[in-house]
Amino acid sequence: MFKETKLYSIFNNKCPKCHQGDFFVTKSPYSTDFIKMHDKCSHCGEIFNKEVGFFYGAMYVSYGVNIALGIGLFVLMVLLFKTGLLTYLFSFLGLVVVLFPWIMRVSRLIYINMFVSYDPSKK
Numbered sequence: 001m002f003k004e005t006k007l008y009s010i011f012n013n014k015c016p017k018c019h020q021g022d023f024f025v026t027k028s029p030y031s032t033d034f035i036k037m038h039d040k041c042s043h044c045g046e047i048f049n050k051e052v053g054f055f056y057g058a059m060y061v062s063y064g065v066n067i068a069l070g071i072g073l074f075v076l077m078v079l080l081f082k083t084g085l086l087t088y089l090f091s092f093l094g095l096v097v098v099l100f101p102w103i104m105r106v107s108r109l110i111y112i113n114m115f116v117s118y119d120p121s122k123k
Contacts, residue, residue, distance in 0.1 A: 069099070
């Protein structure tokens with residue numbers, strides 16, 4: 001994946017400005033403090049928590065990610081493999097519960113990448 005793209009920052013837990021420093025404290029989304037973020041980038045000093053309540057917008061991103069996941073799973077299970085709706089429903093709920101920490105982290109990274117652009121001079 002190209003280092004200059006926003007996808008690099010999102011999927012590698014990196015600062016959206018320099019793509020060097022880590023965004024979250026832990027690498028694993030399944031640790032006990034999975035949502036704990038650094039206050040600022042250890043490499044370029046970019047402040048991650050822009051203002052009080054900044055990441056409330058990430059809830060809308062999370063909603064969109066869950067909808068996309070639900071539609072994709074529906075097409076795969078119900079339309080292609082012809083499973084029942086109840087099987088789809090329980091599979092979707094189980095998948096959302098298992099992926100909850102990962103979706104929360106990705107949603108925050110997507111949201112901050114909407115507002116902060118990559119700056120190659122910060123490298």
